[in-house]
Amino acid sequence: MSGRSGAVDKRRLILDAAITVFARQGFHHCRVSDVADQAGVAYGLVYHYFDSKEQMLNELFLERWQIMLDAIGEIDAKTDLTPRQKLREVAGFIIDSYRHEPDLMKVIIVEVTRAANSFGRLHLEKIREAYNRIAVIVEAARRDGTFKQDISSEFAAMCFYGAIEQLLSGWIFDLLPATEDEFERAKSLVVEAICGGLEVSPSSTPAVSG
Amino acid sequence: MSGRSGAVDKRRLILDAAITVFARQGFHHCRVSDVADQAGVAYGLVYHYFDSKEQMLNELFLERWQIMLDAIGEIDAKTDLTPRQKLREVAGFIIDSYRHEPDLMKVIIVEVTRAANSFGRLHLEKIREAYNRIAVIVEAARRDGTFKQDISSEFAAMCFYGAIEQLLSGWIFDLLPATEDEFERAKSLVVEAICGGLEVSPSSTPAVSG
Amino acid sequence: MSGRSGAVDKRRLILDAAITVFARQGFHHCRVSDVADQAGVAYGLVYHYFDSKEQMLNELFLERWQIMLDAIGEIDAKTDLTPRQKLREVAGFIIDSYRHEPDLMKVIIVEVTRAANSFGRLHLEKIREAYNRIAVIVEAARRDGTFKQDISSEFAAMCFYGAIEQLLSGWIFDLLPATEDEFERAKSLVVEAICGGLEVSPSSTPAVSG
Amino acid sequence: MSGRSGAVDKRRLILDAAITVFARQGFHHCRVSDVADQAGVAYGLVYHYFDSKEQMLNELFLERWQIMLDAIGEIDAKTDLTPRQKLREVAGFIIDSYRHEPDLMKVIIVEVTRAANSFGRLHLEKIREAYNRIAVIVEAARRDGTFKQDISSEFAAMCFYGAIEQLLSGWIFDLLPATEDEFERAKSLVVEAICGGLEVSPSSTPAVSG
DNA sequence: TATGAATGAGGCTTCATTCAT
């Protein structure tokens, strides 16, 4: 349809502008004209490509979320990885997503994933699917005896995903230092925290003085 | 003047109605008249007691959040508890808050804590304080050698709180079974998951046949 | 009804508060509660004494305006005065009214006399009566040959009153210096200007070296 | 884009409708929808062109007032005219303004020039400038000995302008006959009254038998 | 495709007035 030669893909242009504006002002606090202005196109053109303001957000979410679902699926398919390694890759994927497209991830988290009464409700099934895929990984670990039995895989998946999303929130709101180095360390640390636990293991670690 | 015997405290009545309506329709999708209707009072009375729709939400949040901050502080002050026991009480307090006032907690989480661009931004400092108080508990554990050194207390606090909030989200959105029994079990399990880790400890647990 | 001994006349208190508030904020930009606050009485008491916000203004205007009408009538009745002397006394009366009760006069001028579409329309007849009484004085002067024939008394009255009201406006808005001395001088000068004219009379004044 | 042939300039259309409505109902007693209805456009279009109801009034005032300021400046620049002739032209200009656009002039006088607490305050400087320009003309007359020394030019300007505005008020409120003939005669008469004075000059007019 | 003028329902807020005590 476009993307050809020098011609800019206006549709993509508008979508990217929406990411910027939604991230900066919030979905409810921006106007469609803000998006058009940011994209440098006329007001009405937004409605030529999209049915509504909401559709833009839906599209942004679905596009990105599917990529994540696919990624988790692919990670889980890697038979040579242990469950913990798989979770490490999942965490790595999500954190990298934020590293590369912080605005988009902010929009998805703030306006969809954590917005119970509007878009969250609408995309609940898609969101649930992500938790399920993580739960599948955990469930395998429970079956092979690596993970505890008394913590259900659904429960564990929620804790794992919740921890990661909270880290992203921390970076978004400047509650945690957001440097490349921190992002990188976080990938392993979050897995270490959730899988290994915050506590020093009785045996593995002899004893730590102060 | 209020709260006494038969006399109804209209201000409280309106605030409670706001909880119900905000939880059901979402802050942005409800009208002030919905709150008035729910409270059974005239439209204008809402503005007799509150400056704006936003002020109601602010008040609901601040009132409740402070209670939580105080609770965490009191829990931390109990010198006879281990860090893990303290975290267990914190988790218990938050989960009980949801059990007793699910609508209010839903509003706080969905409309404030997780709403980056509107009220989240406004109350960032108050929110941060909660994370800090949890971090203080973790830090003590790191100092006494119970908790791992390589995971900073701030990072750990975010994981811990994120996991809990995600559980609440799961209950709110029916992604997790929300029964009294589940609530009760969750209190210990979330601590078990985050502190002890999802993995079976090398020594403590001999071997589990999947 | 009141005004007795130490007991304050609440009705008068409210009316005086209305003068202050109307003058400061303008009739349309103040609330009934502002008047009550200024008077130091409860909200509802205003409605105990007055039917409406408008009634207060009406009463303030009518009370004062009638005093002026009476004054002009009395001045005109002084048979020993020349028309010019009568106009001098009229100007003196109006200017003194402003000197003694600037707020009240401001309210009357700004909110009634010059407010065509609200109270001005309502009290048009009363306002007209003032112009008429001045016109009566002028008419006598025209009859005795003192004043010009080609300028009708109605026309002349409007010029005369307009000039005075404009001076008051000037003082109200700080466009003219508002000192006791200026007020005093203005009384004669405005009559000198309107009756004698701004121009130097051909004969009376020999010649002035610019 | 506007003003051309058949194409109607909606912005102008709305502004003209505002003149009609403001003049008829008064600024405070009309709704924005009244303006839209009068213009025959949709409600929202008013806000497409103007930021607020007030902005319309401001624009109407500023546009017209500047024309008057320019006109007075041009009149004063005519070196071949005597001060009295200049004032005659100023009076003529203002009265003609009312003749040609009575509604607009009514709005300007009633809602701005004479509205101390709202728009009058806002445009005080612009209003003052008009008085100043008239004062400049008077001052020249005082310097060349034509006008009296004891009446300051600022004072004289206020009397002159006040008289004219009062005449306009008289026509607006039907206190004075408003015919073409009267308008025409008023131009000279108001100057005759203020400059020449209402009184018959001692010498110039021998004696008039009442 | 592209523009931006035009539409109009929706909703917050104000505030004069009433009323129960």
Place this chain on the structure above:
DNA sequence: TATGAATGAAGCCTCATTCAT
């Protein structure tokens, strides 16, 4: 008289969406 809580109509302004060009 005195209080101030309670009422609810009114109106400004916003902004998503449509439409003519």
